[in-house]
Amino acid sequence: MxxxxxxxxxxxxxxxxxxxxxxxxxxxxxxxxxxxxxxxxxxxxxxxxxPKITSQIQRAKRLFNVAMAKVDYQGSYNYCYCTKSSHFSFVLEEALKNDIHLETSSAYDIHIINALYDGGIIDKNIYIVCNGFKRPQYVENIASLVNNGFENTIPILDNKRELNLLDDAINKPCQIGIRIASEEEPKFDFYTSRLGIRYNDIIEFYQTRIKTNKKFKLKMLHFFINTGIKDTAYYWNELNKCLGIYYELKKICPELDSLNIGGGFPIKNSLAFDYDYEYMAEEIVSQIKHFCEQSGIPEPNIFTEFGSFTVGESxxxxxxxxxxxxxxxxxxxxxxxxxxxxxxxxxxxxxxxxxxxxxxxxxxxxxxxxxxxxxxxxxxxxxxxxxxxxxxxxxxxxxxxxxxxxxxxxxxxxxxxxxxxxxxxxxxxxxxxxxxxxxxxxxxxxxxxxxxxxxxxxxxxxx
Incomplete structure (x- = not known):
């Protein structure tokens, strides 16, 4: 028995x-x-x-780079680690051995960026994607990065007011992004994310507030799916809606060249876990490639923000x-x-x-x-x-x-x-x-x- x-x-x-x-x-x-x-x-x-942190990063890089090679994708792939998943120094130091970029979410995150720079672990060319609602101290800290030569710092506008706050604090040319207020899954208590700017407002906001400002260039469109990257009708629908906005913006904003598909890959939470990472990476890349070919626009550089995927399984x-x-x-x-x-x-x-x-x-x-x-x-x-x-x-x-x-x-x-x-x-x-x-x-x-x-x-x- x-x-x-x-x-x-x-x-x-x-x-x-x-x-x-x-x-x-x-x-x-x-x-x-x-x-x-x-x-x-x-x-x-x-x-x-x-070592699991490094193997996860290299796995994702390999998946996306192979997917891009299969369809002759012309944009680049950029792996960002979300510091909020684990702020510990040993996590950041291990992750940064793999030529990655960082995503921040609050004012004190910027002090970690400065500490990593002072320790010689990063240089000023690294992409720093600044997400989250930006209170005055966060704006001030972001501005200090930009003003001190971190030229690839990209504040992601979570609401329209943040543009004025950044304009007052930053004294150098600056790349920015816009976060889309994506729709949530039906099981949520609300329909639309509290984060980001709603779809219907983005084009007008760019034309009236960003295009006329010589200090800022819109580089990135950002959308985030709270439940992560999954093979569901909901996820693919949100990706297609995001691509539609990207196309409309690209027609009037030639410097826009990056799409941030926020929301991470899942991690193994059971010995019975089954997720086809290869298929998902290939499907994301091919859908973006197909959309751009149909629309007659260049493929955007793809940014991902993987937090739990980076550090969870370690x-x-x-x-x-x-x-x-x-x-x-x-x-x-x-x-x-x-x-x-x-x-x-x-x-x-x-x-x-x-x-x-x-x-x-x-x-x-x-x-x-x-x-x-x-x-x-x-x-x-x-x-x-x-x-x-x-x-x-x-x-x-x-x-x-x-x-x-x-x-x-x-x-x-x-x-x-x-x-x-x-x-x-x-x-x-x-x-x-x-x-x-x-x-x-x-x-x-x-x-x-x-x-x-x-x-x-x-x-x-x-x-």
Whole structure:
């Protein structure tokens, strides 16, 4: 009878997979024995595997460049990393090894740009795409980049008023973009995004406000799909609407040469994940190429803004099971040594599902369980995965059971209030970085941050 945990995984999924394998009944992540990491650092533990960031960027570049070559696309492809997905220095430094560009969303982002420049990591030729609603400090910081020679800084107008604010602060020629207020998917509570300028206003706004201003040149049209790049009628319809506006603008604005197809590729959130990245890249490129040929205009340079795709799959979060509670006839709880609400807030906030796997005891029988966090909030739990409304983990024995949530590298630290005060004063876990030696490809680890101390919390609270 096949009732072991490893039997469950192998019967349910194609396993092993690229980043996951099992040796001696213990899980490896990118060929790294996670039990060795736990023995060295303990749990709870955040892990960032840096080589995955580079491989994701190179994968997307390859996909788009091959797609462009197949149809003889004349524009260029430009990969931008959205800093909001993870602002950590080690993420930016790894990503920038791959000749990419950056997208910002708030005033303090610009200080990161300056720090990267001061450290010799970027030069002033990099594209800085400045998205988001621009309050005075953000405008001032953007202007400082432009005025100091970052000539490829592109503020994206989120509303009409921002043009005047930028005009007052910038004293050099500046490239700008316009963000389209795209329609949202039917499941949303509203029809049109609160971000951007509505379709019907863009042409008139350009003619009356931008065309007559000698300081600004409209370089980029930007549209963003909140749910990401998916093979749906909704996505292709929004892309075609955007191309229609691009065509109308291009007729009266010859310097317009770039299309930003904001909204990212999805990341793997289940061992059953299936997404045809190659098809999507080829279809996007071919649709833009076909539209431009039909309309008699040059193909635009394509910009993408990939945040979660860049950094999400580099992350893992490891926990210990510290207790088992049988609360009624059917509900058995495994209690973890941290909190979902504070450590992986997307689980609580948007019901996000991640890849969840046991790290040890793959040779034991499995059972259905619920996972509970340490806070006193009833919402601090995890009870299903993206492919199933249930969780199965090995039965507990005398030795500690460890589990891992994988591909957790995007957004969780910033949403969880990294370094600040979190629900029930649950401390932020240790965070380690794993990299590989360029010469022998052996992995090595370093501690980025210790577990948050009570002293740091007391200082924040004023004690």
């Amino acid at each position: 096949k009732n072991k945990y490893i039997d469950l995984i192998e019967q349910t999924f194609e396993f092993p997979q690229d980043e996951f394998s099992v040796q001696d009944n213990e899980l490896n992540f990118h060929d790294i024995p996670l039990m060795d990491i736990i023995k060295q650092y303990g749990t709870p533990l955040k892990v960032t595997y840096l 992350g893992a979060t490891l926990f210990s099971i510290i207790n088992q509670k049988q609360q009624n006839d059917r509900e058995r709880w495994y209690m973890i040594d941290s909190s979902f609400m504070t450590t992986l807030p997307d689980i609580w906030g948007i019901k996000q599902r991640y890849i969840l796997l046991a790290i040890n005891h793959w040779d034991l029988e499995y059972q259905r369980v619920f996972l509970g966090g340490l806070t006193c909030d009833s919402e601090d739990f995890y009870n299903g995965e993206s492919h199933s409304n249930a969780i199965f983990l090995p039965k507990l024995v005398d030795e500690t059971q460890y589990i891992g949530f994988f591909h957790t590298g995007a957004y969780q630290e910033s949403l969880g209030g990294y370094g600040g005060i979190q629900h029930c004063l649950i401390p932020a876990p240790k965070h380690i970085i794993i990299d590989r030696d360029k010469d022998d490809n052996e992995y090595y680890t370093r501690l980025f941050a210790k577990e948050q101390s009570y002293r740091s919390m007391m200082r924040v609270l004023g004690y």
